[in-house]
Amino acid sequence: MLRSLLIILTFAIALPAYAQETCDYAGDNECDEERYGGQGYCDAGTDTSDCRQLASGIDDDSCEWANDGACDEMRYGGEGQCVDGSDATDCDMFGTSPEALERLLALVPANLRGQLGDDTCQYSGDGECDDVAFGGTVFCDAGTDATDCRAMALGGEDSCRWANDNECDEPGIGTENCTSGTDLTDCAAVAYLRNRTDACNTAFDGICNETSDGNGTCEPFSDTADCLGRSRPAGLENHFFGRDDRFLVDVTQAPWRSIGSLELQDGTCTGTLVGPSLVLTAAHCVTDTGDETLTPVRFSAGLSLGNSQGEANVVGAVFDPAYSPDTQPAGGGNGHDWALVILDRNLGDEVGYLDIHELTAANLSQIGRSGLLVNQAGYSWDTGDNMSGNQGCRIVESFEDNSILHECDTAQGDSGSPFLLNVDGIWQIVAVDSQFFSAENEKSPFAQANLAVDSRAFAAAVAQQQ
Numbered sequence: 001m002l003r004s005l006l007i008i009l010t011f012a013i014a015l016p017a018y019a020q021e022t023c024d025y026a027g028d029n030e031c032d033e034e035r036y037g038g039q040g041y042c043d044a045g046t047d048t049s050d051c052r053q054l055a056s057g058i059d060d061d062s063c064e065w066a067n068d069g070a071c072d073e074m075r076y077g078g079e080g081q082c083v084d085g086s087d088a089t090d091c092d093m094f095g096t097s098p099e100a101l102e103r104l105l106a107l108v109p110a111n112l113r114g115q116l117g118d119d120t121c122q123y124s125g126d127g128e129c130d131d132v133a134f135g136g137t138v139f140c141d142a143g144t145d146a147t148d149c150r151a152m153a154l155g156g157e158d159s160c161r162w163a164n165d166n167e168c169d170e171p172g173i174g175t176e177n178c179t180s181g182t183d184l185t186d187c188a189a190v191a192y193l194r195n196r197t198d199a200c201n202t203a204f205d206g207i208c209n210e211t212s213d214g215n216g217t218c219e220p221f222s223d224t225a226d227c228l229g230r231s232r233p234a235g236l237e238n239h240f241f242g243r244d245d246r247f248l249v250d251v252t253q254a255p256w257r258s259i260g261s262l263e264l265q266d267g268t269c270t271g272t273l274v275g276p277s278l279v280l281t282a283a284h285c286v287t288d289t290g291d292e293t294l295t296p297v298r299f300s301a302g303l304s305l306g307n308s309q310g311e312a313n314v315v316g317a318v319f320d321p322a323y324s325p326d327t328q329p330a331g332g333g334n335g336h337d338w339a340l341v342i343l344d345r346n347l348g349d350e351v352g353y354l355d356i357h358e359l360t361a362a363n364l365s366q367i368g369r370s371g372l373l374v375n376q377a378g379y380s381w382d383t384g385d386n387m388s389g390n391q392g393c394r395i396v397e398s399f400e401d402n403s404i405l406h407e408c409d410t411a412q413g414d415s416g417s418p419f420l421l422n423v424d425g426i427w428q429i430v431a432v433d434s435q436f437f438s439a440e441n442e443k444s445p446f447a448q449a450n451l452a453v454d455s456r457a458f459a460a461a462v463a464q465q466q
Contacts, residue, residue, distance in 0.1 A: 022046045030074035031084045035185075036158050038075075039107070053085025059161050062086045075159045077103025092161055101147050112153045117143025124148060128171035129180035136180065137172075137195050151181030156191075158184050170194075189233040196224040199384035201305060204247045224382075240409045249377050249387040251302035255420060255427040256387065257309045257351050260301035261379045262341065262416065265294050270378035270417035272429060273301060273353035275466040276346035277312070280356075280458065281416030282434055283319035283339040290323050296341055301351045303379070304386050309351045312343035320457070327435065328401075334451055335402030337434040338458040339416075340465055357421055357428035358459040364398050371396045374430060376408045378417025395419065395431070396449065402457035404431055405449035419452060430455050 023042035025032045031051035034040035038051070053059070063082030065072050071091040072082035077099070078091070108116065121130060121140035129136030129149035136149055151157050158164055160178035168174030168187035173194050200218035202209055208227035209218040225244050232240040249256045262271040262281055269285035279299050286294055295317050302309030319339035328334050366372045371394030380388045393408035406419065410433050419431040431452040 020045045020048050026050060028074075029080040029083045034157075036164075038157070039154075050083055053083055054158060054164060059085050059088045061089050066090060077101075077107075088161060101150075105146060105150055108150060108154065115143065116146035116149060116153055119144070119146050119148075121145045126171075127176065127179045135194065148180060151179060154181070156181045156184035158182070158186075192228070193224065193232075196221045196228070197382040197384070198222065198224050198244075198246070198380075198388070199382065199386070201248075201386065202226075203383065203386070204388070241407050244409055245393070246380070246383075246388040246390055246409050248383070249304075249389040251304045251309060251387055254352055255354055256377055256389070257302035258348070258354050259377050259387065259418060260299050260308065261303045261385070262296050262314075263298040263300070264296050268379060268413055269296075269415045270413065270433070271299055271341060272416075272418040272432075273348040273351065274340075274356060274429065274462050275353055276348040277343040278348070278353070278462070278465055279314075279341040279343065280418070280429065280432060280462065281339050281341055282432055282453070283323040283337045284325060284434075285416050286317040286319055286339045286341065287323065288325065290319075290325060293317055293319070299341065299343060299347070301347060302387075306385055310347050312345050312347040314341055315344045316342040318342075320461075330397075330405070331399035331401050331403070333401050334434065335399070335453050335457045338432055338453045338461075340458075340461065354418070354420075355426070355428045356455050356459045356462050357423050357430050358455045359398070359430055363421075363430070367395050367398045367404070371407075372421070372430075374406070374408070374419045374421050375427070376406075376410065376414075376417060376419050376433070378410065378414035378433065380411040381413040382411060395452075395454075398454065402454055403434070404452050404454045406431070406452055407449060408433075410450050432458075 023046035025041050026047045029050055031054050032038040032042035032047045033044055033051050035044050036051045036054040061067055063086035065081050066087045067089055072078040072087045073084050073091050074080040075084045076091045121144035123130045123139050124145050127148060129152045130140035131142055131145045131149045132138050133142050134149040134152040160169060160182035162169045162177050163183045164185055168190055169178035169183045170180055170187050173190045174187055200222040203223055204225050206226060208214040208223055210220055210223045210227050230244045232244050251257050258273045260271055262269045269281055271279040271281035274280045296314045298311060298313055300308040300311045317339055320336040323336040363372055373392050373394055375391050377387055377389035390408040395404050395406045397405040414433050417433045418429045420427045421430045431454040434451045434453050436450055
């Protein structure tokens with residue numbers, strides 16, 4: 001008690017003359033202004049001292065009792081010896097502990113607490129609200145995902161450690177570093193896309209087929225581009241460039257039928273047949289650390305609507321021995337994220353396989369002038385089993401480490417997907433998708449771009465394996 005009193009007195013003495021502390025709850029070390037993630041007990045501008053860290057976006061260890069192994073911030077269920085945002089290290093470890101989460105749930109008003117229920121859903125504790133009653137996904141029954149849905153039930157807040165950093169960090173629409181509903185301000189511009197997909201079989205056809213505005217042939221929230229338009233705000237974790245230009249691909253036709261879904265031990269990637277029994281994909285699809293191989297399970301060529309043009313089991317995988325999961329600065333060594341997957345039969349002889357076109361000096365010059373136009377296709381997370389693609393998107397920059405930046409619309413699941421160039425009437429692979437990449441020069445028109453590994457990195461290896 002004495003410890004808390006001393007902290008409050010210290011803040012009161014140090015308070016600038018212009019600060020407003022007129023709220024009844026001011027000076028208790030808990031930010032109570034709703035705009036900064038508080039419970040709304042204080043009007044805006046009346047709890048200045050308690051909210052000063054959150055208001056400035058600072059999350060540090062400036063509290064006297066930081067790094068003592070105990071989270072002392074009230075927003076995480078601590079006892080309040082530290083003002084919210086000033087005990088970062090301790091609360092990073094403790095903020096998601098069962099004890100802290102239990103305390104946070106105890107602060108929820110009784111009527112909402114009853115509706116939240118318990119955490120018996122198999123997806124509870126993953127940071128994403130899966131109770132549709134609170135704006136979550138449909139993967140949990142009502143009242144079975146209480147902890148993940150707590151903030152959503154309260155209307156959202158800025159209680160996440162990474163709140164107010166100008167980047168949305170919530171699942172599905174951001175980096176997934178914050179629990180659903182805890183990065184309210186940063187996610188405001190993209191929140192309308194929460195839990196929305198383009199998984200409907202008629203997505204991207206220009207006609208809204210959801211029940212609300214169409215004929216109901218699409219499930220709710222599954223025809224986003226057609227129902228809400230293709231414009232996409234900056235900051236959305238899916239990597240669009242102001243507009244979603246994707247389309248659904250006819251997988252019965254070449255070259256698309258050679259592209260397929262690569263089932264991993266945990267998740268999926270995209271791959272492309274580049275030989276009778278050889279599939280090209282990204283290295284991070286077959287290894288987490290670069291030291292071990294996580295052999296995929298199955299490759300399904302031309303998968304769409306639950307059916308494929310052909311399937312084969314995976315019997316092995318190899319990746320660039322120089323690969324590291326650590327992202328380097330642009331041109332600093334990102335060109336190793338490629339791998340070759342070996343199938344148990346010659347599926348490529350049945351559905352066809354694609355050749356590699358190693359980027360030439362003329363291609364690289366074209367990239368440097370105005371960009372190289374390519375096509376791309378893969379299995380984006382938000383299109384379900386349907387392959388989505390891009391036509392006429394650009395490779396905009398190339399580097400000596402055999403990596404490139406592109407502005408094709410890709411998302412999670414597109415990793416390993418091919419970029420195709422028409423060479424004398426034949427579609428050939430010039431790159432594989434790797435990751436989202438933020439360029440260092442923020443003034444560049446391509447300050448944010450998608451990173452891929454180009455064919456200079458893997459052309460020789462593919463030729464050797466064929």
